[in-house]
Amino acid sequence: MGCSCGTSKELSANGEQCTVIIIDHEEYEARYGRQKPVVMFPIRGQSDVTLTRHLVDEYLKERLSLWKDPARARILLALTEAVTNVVKHTPGGALSVYIDAVGPRFHVIDRGKGLHPDCPMCKFFRKGFSTTASLGAGFFVMMQYFREIVLCTSSRGTKLVLCSDLKSG
Amino acid sequence: MLKVKIAQNPPHVILALEGELDMATGSILEQVMEQIESRDLVDITFSLDGLNFIDSTGIGQLIGYYKVFAKRDIPVSIDNNNAEIEEILALIGVREIMGVG
Ligand SMILES: Nc1ncnc2c1ncn2[C@@H]1O[C@H](COP(=O)(O)OP(=O)(O)OP(=O)(O)O)[C@@H](O)[C@H]1O
Ligand SMILES: [Mg+2]
Numbered sequence: 001m002g003c004s005c006g007t008s009k010e011l012s013a014n015g016e017q018c019t020v021i022i023i024d025h026e027e028y029e030a031r032y033g034r035q036k037p038v039v040m041f042p043i044r045g046q047s048d049v050t051l052t053r054h055l056v057d058e059y060l061k062e063r064l065s066l067w068k069d070p071a072r073a074r075i076l077l078a079l080t081e082a083v084t085n086v087v088k089h090t091p092g093g094a095l096s097v098y099i100d101a102v103g104p105r106f107h108v109i110d111r112g113k114g115l116h117p118d119c120p121m122c123k124f125f126r127k128g129f130s131t132t133a134s135l136g137a138g139f140f141v142m143m144q145y146f147r148e149i150v151l152c153t154s155s156r157g158t159k160l161v162l163c164s165d166l167k168s169g
Numbered sequence: 170m171l172k173v174k175i176a177q178n179p180p181h182v183i184l185a186l187e188g189e190l191d192m193a194t195g196s197i198l199e200q201v202m203e204q205i206e207s208r209d210l211v212d213i214t215f216s217l218d219g220l221n222f223i224d225s226t227g228i229g230q231l232i233g234y235y236k237v238f239a240k241r242d243i244p245v246s247i248d249n250n251n252a253e254i255e256e257i258l259a260l261i262g263v264r265e266i267m268g269v270g
Binding site for chain 1: 170191193194222224225226228229257260261262
């Protein structure tokens with residue numbers, strides 16, 4: 001069984017400018033399989049939430065002239081939400097960074113059980129939806145500050161592609 | 170890193186947070202909260218002016234304290250004049266939950 005959600009469904013994003021695209025693992029491979037990240041960090045536990053944020057910041061500061069506040073702070077916040085989800089909801093994973101023409105792209109990949117298959121996918125992106133006692137704000141924050149989110153999730157784990165846009169802020 | 174300074178002792182506790190409040194640093198705040206002498210406690214204020222980072226987990230932790238202390242009629246509020254932090258507080262809607270500090 002592949003991805004429970006089919007391919008290329010776009011969800012309305014509360015009137016925000018973020019596009020959410022849902023794909024399966026095959027399409028993920030077809031889209032990104034041949035690309036090499038510029039840098040990669042493991043996500044093993046709580047301390048990696050702060051550490052990966054600092055390392056990404058250091059790395060991009062030296063390489064991208066447009067890596068400046070307020071975009072920088074917003075992207076680091078939204079990225080932290082994705083990394084935190086790996087620590088909170090899965091046994092672990094990794095963060096890879098790619099650099100596109102418009103800004104950095106982050107792939108947050110985990111070895112979890114995937115987003116709960118009984119919930120409609122659009123629910124996860126709504127503010128206040130959580131399967132734990134948390135606020136349920138993580139995906140909502142990611143949607144505010146990324147231009148595009150590509151999601152691939154199944155019982156084999158979740159791959160989240162977060163595309164930023166430093167040029168239009 | 171997170172630093173928590175007890176800026177004012179009970180009955181009107183003020184905790185000044187400095188640095189970053191996220192999933193990794195939340196335990197530092199939790200340790201301080203456990204130390205607070207609750208006998209004469211009237212209210213608690215978290216001052217966020219010294220923070221340079223907070224995420225939904227950090228905000229969730231503060232809201233958690235608000236809910237726990239509300240059961241004992243002890244108000245918990247946020248005091249913040251830091252624009253970057255305010256943006257995320259507003260996005261999540263913290264003030265609607267906790268009231269303006
Ligand atoms: N990597 C993941 N693997 C499996 N499930 C996930 C993953 N990320 C998120 N989820 C699921 O999606 C739900 C919504 O995630 P979201 O980040 O929006 O909120 P939360 O993590 O529950 O709370 P908050 O981020 O506010 O602390 C989670 O409750 C969880 O069920
Ligand atoms: Mg989350």
